[in-house]
Amino acid sequence: METAIAVLLDGLTFSSYLFIVSLGLTIIFGVMKVLNLAHGGFYAWGAYSAAFLIGRAANAGWPDWSGFVIIFASALAVGIVMGLVIELGILRFLHDREEALVVLATFGILLMLEDGIMAVFGTDPFFAHQPMSALGHVDIGGIARDVYGLTMIALAFAVAVLAWLAFKRTRYGKLLSAVIYDREIALAFGIDVRRLFVLTFVAGAALGALGGAYVAPTTSVVPGLGMEVIVVSFAVVVIGGMGSIPGALVGALIVGLVRALAVHKFPELELFVIYAVMALVLIFRKEGLFAPAKPRRI
Amino acid sequence: MAHRDHTLRWLALASFLLVVIACFVPGWLLNQMLFASARGLAVLGLLVLWRAGLVSLGGALFFGLGAYSVALLQRMAGITDALLLLALAAGISGLSGFVLGFLLRRYRGIFFAMMNLAFSMILYGAAVKNRALGSTDGFGVAQPSFFGITFAEPADAKLALFAVLVVAGYAVMCCVHWYWKSTLGWLGAAVRDNEIRVEYLGYSVERVIHVKYTLSAVLGGLGGAFLAMGLGQVDPDSMINWVASGEMLFVMILSGSASVAAPFVGSFLFELLRTYALEVAPLAWQFIIGATLVLLILFAPNGVWSIFARLFGRAAAR
Numbered sequence: 091m092e093t094a095i096a097v098l099l100d101g102l103t104f105s106s107y108l109f110i111v112s113l114g115l116t117i118i119f120g121v122m123k124v125l126n127l128a129h130g131g132f133y134a135w136g137a138y139s140a141a142f143l144i145g146r147a148a149n150a151g152w153p154d155w156s157g158f159v160i161i162f163a164s165a166l167a168v169g170i171v172m173g174l175v176i177e178l179g180i181l182r183f184l185h186d187r188e189e190a191l192v193v194l195a196t197f198g199i200l201l202m203l204e205d206g207i208m209a210v211f212g213t214d215p216f217f218a219h220q221p222m223s224a225l226g227h228v229d230i231g232g233i234a235r236d237v238y239g240l241t242m243i244a245l246a247f248a249v250a251v252l253a254w255l256a257f258k259r260t261r262y263g264k265l266l267s268a269v270i271y272d273r274e275i276a277l278a279f280g281i282d283v284r285r286l287f288v289l290t291f292v293a294g295a296a297l298g299a300l301g302g303a304y305v306a307p308t309t310s311v312v313p314g315l316g317m318e319v320i321v322v323s324f325a326v327v328v329i330g331g332m333g334s335i336p337g338a339l340v341g342a343l344i345v346g347l348v349r350a351l352a353v354h355k356f357p358e359l360e361l362f363v364i365y366a367v368m369a370l371v372l373i374f375r376k377e378g379l380f381a382p383a384k385p386r387r388i
Numbered sequence: 389m390a391h392r393d394h395t396l397r398w399l400a401l402a403s404f405l406l407v408v409i410a411c412f413v414p415g416w417l418l419n420q421m422l423f424a425s426a427r428g429l430a431v432l433g434l435l436v437l438w439r440a441g442l443v444s445l446g447g448a449l450f451f452g453l454g455a456y457s458v459a460l461l462q463r464m465a466g467i468t469d470a471l472l473l474l475a476l477a478a479g480i481s482g483l484s485g486f487v488l489g490f491l492l493r494r495y496r497g498i499f500f501a502m503m504n505l506a507f508s509m510i511l512y513g514a515a516v517k518n519r520a521l522g523s524t525d526g527f528g529v530a531q532p533s534f535f536g537i538t539f540a541e542p543a544d545a546k547l548a549l550f551a552v553l554v555v556a557g558y559a560v561m562c563c564v565h566w567y568w569k570s571t572l573g574w575l576g577a578a579v580r581d582n583e584i585r586v587e588y589l590g591y592s593v594e595r596v597i598h599v600k601y602t603l604s605a606v607l608g609g610l611g612g613a614f615l616a617m618g619l620g621q622v623d624p625d626s627m628i629n630w631v632a633s634g635e636m637l638f639v640m641i642l643s644g645s646a647s648v649a650a651p652f653v654g655s656f657l658f659e660l661l662r663t664y665a666l667e668v669a670p671l672a673w674q675f676i677i678g679a680t681l682v683l684l685i686l687f688a689p690n691g692v693w694s695i696f697a698r699l700f701g702r703a704a705a706r
Binding site: 188189192206 | 438441443445491494495497498499501502503505506507509510512513514516517518630631634637638641671672673674675677678679680681682685686689
């Protein structure tokens with residue numbers, strides 16, 4: 091029973107940040123049809139800038155809860171700066187190129203972002219536990235859990251609801267839905283697709299950075315962490331169906347819970363099992379669980 | 389016939405010269421040439437797929453499979469002969485490619501890339517979590533023998549291995565060149581353009597892709613096997629992880645798809661670029677590689693040769 095609760099809570103925590111990161115990835119793909127490998131770089135930059143600033147704030151004697159403000163502010167800043175620079179500076183010129191080439195270009199950007207981190211922040215690991223220790227622990231079913239991990243679940247829930255509201259209830263959301271459905275028709279109706287691309291990319295980048303920034307207090311922030319997270323988020327997005335928001339949610343839950351189960355029960359299968367699930371899903375649903383129907387091109 | 393294809397003759401000459409040059413170059417350069425040609429084989433395999441418009445984000449799957457086959461066959465079965473090891477490694481990864489091909493041939497575009505990524509990460513996970521396979525450190529590969537001869541000097545063994553690699557590389561280039569000229573090879577471009585029309589013409593798109601996939605698996609395995617022996621070591625991070633697949637795709641873009649020899653030249657350029665970038669800026673070499681990749685895609689999406697071709701083309705037009 092205790093293991094079951096531990097698996098469930100660990101899985102949900104893991105799913106939560108995966109969902110936040112993958113949501114960014116999936117809306118960028120849905121709207122722009124760009125499979126954005128550089129997303130791992132946004133995640134890493136978010137984690138680093140949050141950890142760095144939280145450390146600075148702690149040294150300056152700021153209260154521990156200021157960490158939460160820093161997390162959201164740095165995620166937004168990373169999203170806006172990197173999103174704008176990369177969209178306007180590079181991706182803008184690649185919109186009409188082959189899908190595969192654009193993927194490779196984002197791979198190049200990922201490599202640049204990874205080394206950019208080392209140039210700016212150095213190679214030493216960062217620790218930013220302050221927000222986590224500010225919240226303390228609670229006792230759930232006989233196991234002590236940190237409250238911070240639970241707030242991550244709440245954050246993911248809030249992000250999911252906000253994303254749903256933004257898509258269903260706002261003007262921009264409706265415009266985006268139109269572009270996701272058919273870019274050319276949207277263009278013909280006079281929707282400024284280019285501006286929406288920029289908006290989407292910045293929002294997606296901010297979500298990637300938010301995932302990283304929120305995870306930063308729970309772990310040591312080390313080089314190479316973007317490279318790991320991006321493949322797992324791929325698995326999430328592919329399982330759910332590329333470009334689908336409910337898909338990202340379901341995919342994150344599946345991957346998070348399966349991995350938590352593997353970690354607790356069969357640690358040697360930890361990496362293996364995520365991709366095995368991804369392959370299995372693709373075998374039975376060729377384009378993921380919630381993939382939108384597509385017309386055949388003749 | 390007014391126009392005759394001299395490609396293979398030129399390649400034979402170049403291969404011969406390469407072996408002669410290899411006898412005189414210093415050890416580090418020979419190593420670079422060895423690693424570059426081994427990777428070049430795998431990149432040629434990716435190029436075969438790319439011609440049909442397919443990009444694999446798991447090229448390292450077969451590369452790693454070939455490398456680990458050599459290492460394991462040597463350790464478990466005690467096989468030391470280089471040629472036998474190479475043949476077995478190529479056979480194992482070719483067979484895996486053939487079996488996986490039944491599944492993979494149904495996928496296109498991003499899903500093809502992702503499916504390959506999934507399988508390569510499964511292999512990566514298995515290698516990393518398995519103590520017997522040396523976890524993240526991998527394990528060593530002993531110096532192989534050639535036709536029963538075991539060289540006393542490691543440098544001689546390297547040279548012999550390079551000679552075998554050049555001969556194998558030449559044979560592979562001939563096969564792929566011949567394949568590209570055949571109907572089956574031309575169908576690759578047709579599949580890339582419009583699958584449904586290919587089906588209307590009476591060819592099976594899935595079968596075309598299956599053949600290409602198996603071929604690329606054999607080439608990947610062969611490349612990995614050569615690298616394992618050349619390096620004297622196998623490890624999951626540089627051979628199976630998805631970043632290794634990404635690097636192979638980078639070399640493919642760098643080379644362009646103009647010729648069967650392009651992947652080898654591109655691979656050598658990449659090896660040099662990496663060595664110099666590491667030397668000049670040890671903490672920013674990935675940045676340099678990444679920036680090169682972005683610039684290439686922005687300005688020369690058909691490989692470095694397209695820049696020369698464009699320059700010469702312009703000069704001729706004047």
